[in-house]
Amino acid sequence: MKIIFFELEQTLIDKGRLIPGVVEVLSKLQSVQDSHNEVSELALISCNNQENIDSDKRLNHFHSIVKDNGILHFFEPLSEKITFPDNGHKKISENTFRDAINKIRVGLSYHHTIFISANQSHVTLARSLGMTSIHYKGTVNEKAEIDNLDDLLALINRLLLYSPCGKRLNEAKGFTISHSNKSKKIDSEIKSITERVDTNQLLENITKLTEFGTRWSYSPEISKVPIWIFDQFQRIGYSIEKEIQYQPFELPNSQPQMNVLCGNKDKDMIIVCSHYDSISETPSFSAPGADDNASGVAATLELARIFRNIPLKRNIMFAVFGGEEQGLYGSAACAEKASQEKWPIDVVINLDMISYKQTGALSKIIVEYDQGNKNSNNDAAAKAFGLTMAQAATDYTSLEVAHTDIWNSDYIPFEAKGFACIGAYNATDNPFYHKVSDTIDKIDITHLAEVVKMVAATILILGK
Incomplete structure (x- = not known):
């Protein structure tokens, strides 16, 4: 509403x-x-x-x-x-x-x-x-x-x-339980690579992001966040001349805003994306956004680290957007450019709120795939990619998977341009969502690592 x-x-x-x-x-x-x-x-x-x-x-x-x-x-x-x-x-x-x-x-x-x-x-x-x-x-x-x-x-x-984001599971459409069964043969190389996920690195990056205090898009300090993300891609080993770039976008009545992109567009590609901005009841003072969405940014950076020197038949573009909470401004600018320049995007994988799990509960995740929205021509491809991710979760993680449609996050502008879109999202509503209490002590780092393994396995299956 x-x-x-x-x-x-x-x-x-x-x-x-x-x-x-x-x-x-x-x-x-x-x-x-x-x-x-x-x-x-x-x-x-x-x-x-x-x-x-x-x-x-x-x-x-x-x-x-x-x-x-x-x-x-x-x-x-x-x-x-x-x-x-x-x-x-x-x-x-x-x-x-x-x-x-x-x-x-x-x-x-x-x-x-x-x-x-x-x-x-x-x-x-x-x-x-x-x-x-x-x-x-x-x-x-x-x-x-x-x-x-x-x-x-x-x-x-x-x-x-592009409604300013407000996601609750009871608003999701197309809810189904995944029926994936464990494969008879597990790829040992994929398993080995997924085991490179480093919980300490994930925790370190979430800690740093929450230490900004607020990542509200209208904060006078917001420009420091994309600069830090850019520096992390460079620290991992990506080239500032050939692979990492700022992508400017406009947000009404604000200072200049920036997305951070890392990757090449010279062949078929997978976009792995997340948003760095945060919101709360008092965003001008405090919006730590540990789960929403430091978790997604940390996962994106960890995947970038893991895949730095792994050759794949598809390129990976890592994209970290701003302005999501105000109405998907950063991702809309990127999707517009991708459409105009005809980027060879096979699938967009969005990571938004992926670290919350109720204490003592099983690790579960929602694998979202497009089920209609603005462009129905990409539905079949999106479903196929979503089912691939569910199978990856079954084979290479401890996660239980359910599916819903995509909604209210950074894949939506890409879906409207005709690209196939899927995403990962908490399977349990986070009670600290959009609150100053969305702090690092509320996340489950082991659960987050399982989600990152799932995405890594998906990329490997699609990229081999």
Whole structure:
């Protein structure tokens, strides 16, 4: 579920009158579906507050304004769809946002909301809470990210298509238990290579990533993270002249952002990808993101180390993306470039949240493969790759495997471009997901090592 909040003044209405084009935008948003094929709720926040006024009178006052301007039907019942700052204050606070969300869905994460305002300070506050926020010019004479309603609608559509990530297993489609049986003959070379997975190295890399404090995309220190990842590929032995590169991408109202790519595109290739950014209830202060997604980055780096000098018939491109939590911005930029330049991608393997296991439980993993989404032409290939990974897990690890469709992570932009996509994901919902408590003491490093072995075996099966 997504909620789209508009700050009423100077965004939809100015001096009591509706801004031209607003009705058309709201009408279109009523029918736009997000990545879960759901229509978003529309709601209002107003700072045109008045002190010492009865709450019923205030609501009636705004009811008249909204009705007279012909947009009441978008926000009914208005008592649930409009929120004011507390105690006659003129500025929005964290409590304002929390109250507004709880009116519609109690406890819904900030991460599942979009906030549009002409007030830069309100946009900044919303972002600090993890909300997806758009600085719209409206009727304010100042520089903004979006200057007109057509561009605003296009951006909201994009954000809903690549919904800021919020994965829960009960939202997954196509759940099945893997029926892979252990092969009669195990490849001794594959087994030997998978045993090179180093839990100490995995733990060291997760530790370093969590020590950044926050890897929030809007953090002033975010550029240090891709620099560190670039350095790790170089330390492993990859060439900065021929193999490692930064790939720039844009994130609204932010400093320049970078993906890190490592590999060559001169023959058929496998992309192994993960995202380095993190989110929490207070991402501007703390978002350690140990499982989400230091685990995926550490796995990517460990696979890069293992395969540094192993010749394969397919190349491997290791890709570590930014901007995932804001709506797959880094991976979307990479997928667009891959499509334009016709990269010879056979399969994209996404690693996102792969280190959490309940204490005492068996090691289980979800092997996701594309089951529809935007492009159905790649489904058969994706299923074949997914079943190959399940077989690799059965033959070379202790993991139990189930399958679901892919959703809400960095393979989605590649799927939309027609590439076959699979992924690995926790088989148990992590209770510390998107929280400051997603810390290194909550991960299971032995379980993570088994997942890395599974991916390594898959690459070897596909690459031999």
